[in-house]
Amino acid sequence: MKILMPILLALVTTVASAAQWRTDPLTPLDQRYMEERRQELNSLVQISMGRSFGHGRDSDLRLIQDILDRKLVKPDETAQLQAMGIIMGEHLRRENGLRWVIYSDAKGRSRALEVPAKDEFLFPVTQISSRVRVGAEVDVQAIYQRLEQEIKRIKKKIIVR
Structure with missing residues (x-):
């Protein structure tokens, strides 16, 4: 089983046994x-830019890029940076x-996207925040495309158990 985790600018694949990790459904607290x-980030862009999320994937990804380019969210504002990852992840989930x-797992608890029946996971929530935290340039569209390519690769893979 492979677990996909973001490490700076690349997706890194790690092999783990089922005894080392587990998944649970989102709790109502996680959903809230x-x-x-998402609502906090949307309020920020409404006040700062007169725009909002919810007008489609391409519009939302451009809006996230604009927020980053204008530095409306600081590197230490982890919750808002992760909200960008949640918005990006929600588009990945639906599409x-x-x-x-x-x-x-041993490192803690994370919100992840599961590719059903494949035992593989993507972690979009931290894709942006981990890059901003280290001062790396962030290309939101490129991150999204890499995640979509990884999903396609996973879905094509046959699981042998």
């Missing part, structure tokens, strides 16, 4: 947390038939 982060889960 994700919705509140690719994925589902949000809580992924738990």
